[in-house]
Amino acid sequence: MNKNLLEELTEKSQMVMKQYQEEFPEIKVDRDYYPFKITEEWGECMQAYLMLTDRGRQKGKNKDEVKQLFSQEFADVFCFLLLFAKNEGIDIEKEIEAKWFSRIEK
Numbered sequence: 001m002n003k004n005l006l007e008e009l010t011e012k013s014q015m016v017m018k019q020y021q022e023e024f025p026e027i028k029v030d031r032d033y034y035p036f037k038i039t040e041e042w043g044e045c046m047q048a049y050l051m052l053t054d055r056g057r058q059k060g061k062n063k064d065e066v067k068q069l070f071s072q073e074f075a076d077v078f079c080f081l082l083l084f085a086k087n088e089g090i091d092i093e094k095e096i097e098a099k100w101f102s103r104i105e106k
Contacts, residue, residue: 006093010086013079035085041080045073 003011021029046071050056058066085092 003052006082009079010082013082014086016079017083031087032081034087038077038080038084041073041076045070045077048073 035071047056048066051058051066052070
């Protein structure tokens, strides 16, 4: 069976977290770590969004740099969401199908 994209992204995110934990063993990655990190990263994402939409300080960055920063922060949020789902035993693909895509009229 081939891996789907979400499985592949989740596995790669886990690899990054494993490297992070090896580099920073003093960081406690327990059950609460992922929701707290999502909150932190979402704040950074929204700060970049405010910059992107001219409602925040530009911090010496041009629009292309701000767009890149926003995109990177969005990726952080997404990867931590994948890790949180995996950590909590959620089959995110199945749940998206059941909660969202089941509403699509055929």
